[in-house]
Amino acid sequence: MVEGVIELPEGELDLKLSMECGQTFVWNKWSGKPLYEDTSCRKFYKVHGEDLVLLWQEGTDLYYRGTMEEEEIYNLLNLDVSMEELEEELSRDEIIEEAFEDFRGLRILNDEFFPTLISYIISAQMQIPRIKRMVNRIAEKWGSTVAYENQEFNRFPTPEELAQASEEELRDLGMGYRASYVKETTEQVLDGEVDPSKVRDMSYPEAQEELKKLTGVGDKVADCVLLFSLGFHDSYPLDTWGKKVIGEVYPEFEDSRYWKVAEDMREYFGEYAGWAHEYLFHWGRENREIL
DNA sequence: CGCCAGGCCTTAC
DNA sequence: GTAAGGCATGGC
Numbered sequence: 001m002v003e004g005v006i007e008l009p010e011g012e013l014d015l016k017l018s019m020e021c022g023q024t025f026v027w028n029k030w031s032g033k034p035l036y037e038d039t040s041c042r043k044f045y046k047v048h049g050e051d052l053v054l055l056w057q058e059g060t061d062l063y064y065r066g067t068m069e070e071e072e073i074y075n076l077l078n079l080d081v082s083m084e085e086l087e088e089e090l091s092r093d094e095i096i097e098e099a100f101e102d103f104r105g106l107r108i109l110n111d112e113f114f115p116t117l118i119s120y121i122i123s124a125q126m127q128i129p130r131i132k133r134m135v136n137r138i139a140e141k142w143g144s145t146v147a148y149e150n151q152e153f154n155r156f157p158t159p160e161e162l163a164q165a166s167e168e169e170l171r172d173l174g175m176g177y178r179a180s181y182v183k184e185t186t187e188q189v190l191d192g193e194v195d196p197s198k199v200r201d202m203s204y205p206e207a208q209e210e211l212k213k214l215t216g217v218g219d220k221v222a223d224c225v226l227l228f229s230l231g232f233h234d235s236y237p238l239d240t241w242g243k244k245v246i247g248e249v250y251p252e253f254e255d256s257r258y259w260k261v262a263e264d265m266r267e268y269f270g271e272y273a274g275w276a277h278e279y280l281f282h283w284g285r286e287n288r289e290i291l
Numbered sequence: 292c293g294c295c296a297g298g299c300c301t302t303a304c
Numbered sequence: 305g306t307a308a309g310g311c312a313t314g315g316c
Contacts, residue, residue: 124297
C-alpha cells in the first residue's frame with residue numbers, strides 16, 4: 001500500500017472540479033454512487049492498469065492512497081503543467097481570463113487510452129450522466145476486478161476482455177447504434193490496427209487521421225481521445241457546447257467545417273488550446289441560459 | 292407527444 | 305471536399 005500527501009501551490013488544482021466538469025468517464029466516486037449523480041462526495045478513485053488510486057484534496061494538499069506511486073499520480077493529473085504558466089500562455093482575451101479565474105485549478109486529466117476511446121465513442125448524441133452509467137455497466141459486465149483492502153473494484157475491460165462481448169450484448173446495455181462502433185473498434189485495437197504508443201509520437205494531424213481509422217471515431221471523438229489520454233494538449237474537441245460558445249463569444253471563428261474552426265482555435269490559443277477548450281466548455285455549461 | 296443529447300456514417304453533389 | 309439525412313435510446 002502507498003499513501004502520502006502532495007503539497008501544491010495555491011490554485012494549482014481543483015480536484016473536484018476537474019473530476020466533475022464532464023471530461024472523464026473513467027474516475028469514480030469513493031461513495032460508490034455514480035460520478036455526475038453525486039456531487040457531495042469529495043473522494044475519487046479509479047483502477048488504472050493493475051493499480052487502484054484514491055485521491056482527495058484538503059486545501060492545497062492532495063492526498064493519495066492505493067497502490068500507485070506518487071510519480072505516476074503526477075502524470076494522471078498532468079501536474080507538470082504549471083497553472084501559473086498556463087494562465088500566461090492562455091491569456092488571449094477577457095472571456096478566457098474570466099473563465100480561468102472562475103474555474104481556477106481545473107486541469108485536463110490524463111486517462112488510459114482504451115477506456116477513454118470507448119467512452120467517447122459512446123458519448124455521441126448522449127447526455128453526460130448517461131455516458132457514465134453506460135461505462136460503469138461495461139466495467140461491471142466485462143472488466144476484471146482488482147483487489148484492494150479486502151474489497152474488489154471493477155476496472156474497465158481491456159480490448160481482449162471487451163472482445164468477449166457480442167454486439168447484441170452491447171446493444172442490450174442501451175447504447176443503440178453505437179454498439180457496432182464499440183464492437184468494431186475493439187476488434188481493430190485488438191488487431192493492432194491502431195497502436196496508441198505510436199500515435200503518441202505522431203504529429204497532431206497524423207494522430208487525428210490515425211484515430212479516425214477506427215469505426216465510430218470522427219473528428220470530435222478523435223480530438224477527445226488525443227486530449228484526454230494521449231498528451232495532445234493542443235487538441236481542440238469541437239462539441240455542441242463548444243460550438244454554442246463560439247457562436248456567442250467568438251463569432252469570427254464560426255464555420256460549418258469542423259477542421260476549420262478547430263484549427264483556428266488551436267492557432268488562437270496555442271500549445272494548450274485543449275485546456276482553453278475545457279475552460280470554455282465548462283463556462284458554456286455553467287452559462288447555458290445565455291447560449 | 293416532440294425535442295435534444297460531448298456525432299458518425301453514408302450518400303449525393 | 306462539403307452538405308444533408310438517418311440513426312438508438314433515454315430524459316425532460
